[in-house]
Ligand SMILES: Nc1nc2c(ncn2[C@@H]2O[C@H](COP(=O)(O)OP(=O)(O)O)[C@@H](O)[C@H]2O)c(=O)[nH]1
């Protein structure tokens with residue numbers, strides 16, 4: 431039987447640089463993960479494309495997906511729904527490919543319950559003031575929303591101890607290198623563990 435792929439979850443507070451790091455990772459030719467495009471009720475930002483950045487849905491459509499159990503996890507984040515399509519994740523993992531989710535903390539904790547052997551990476555800001563600075567300079571949110579996101583961010587940072595790894599996003603290049611190293615190490619570790627068991631079974 432083909433071995434299932436690894437579920438990699440990158441999470442962390444809004445504005446820390448998850449999207450930037452994820453785009454950089456996926457622009458590298460040797461990246462072997464498959465990105466799971468999320469569903470959201472948030473309006474597209476300038477330049478965002480339906481089916482590329484997100485699948486943009488109405489609240490009614492999203493609630494229908496929840497009621498039909500089509501989402502692996504979902505969360506309401508600062509007034510909008512976000513969720514991961516379960517069929518895509520299951521199908522891709524069963525093809526032996528690694529799936530990469532970039533999601534906020536509530537959703538990551540739901541995934542942790544369903545996939546306890548997933549790889550959970552928390553992307554951390556160098557400081558709270560740098561986090562606010564990044565949200566402000568991105569310029570996509572109003573003052574009210576920025577305050578809302580900073581409040582949520584403090585609660586999210588407390589959750590970092592529930593992750594397997596914390597990666598500081600001081601530099602996008604370094605953060606990507608750290609993530610690649612963690613995934614590589616995790617593959618080696620899992621392979622070695624399963625090989626050790628195979629050996630034991632051969633002996634008995
Ligand atoms: N739970 C969950 N969160 C998601 C999903 N997709 C994106 N998010 C997170 O939702 C939050 C808001 O995303 P977005 O509005 O694109 O803003 P930005 O990531 O802060 O630029 C971010 O923390 C995303 O990582 C998803 O499928 N599920």
Ligand SMILES: Nc1ncnc2c1ncn2[C@@H]1O[C@H](COP(=O)(O)OP(=O)(O)O)[C@@H](O)[C@H]1O
Pocket residue numbers: 442443444445446447448449450451564565567568599600601602
């Ligand atoms: N390592 C970094 N150093 C400086 N600025 C960064 C870094 N990573 C991301 N940024 C900037 O921070 C802002 C928020 O990044 P973004 O990827 O949208 O965050 P998130 O997806 O976590 O909300 C963007 O303007 C981005 O260019």
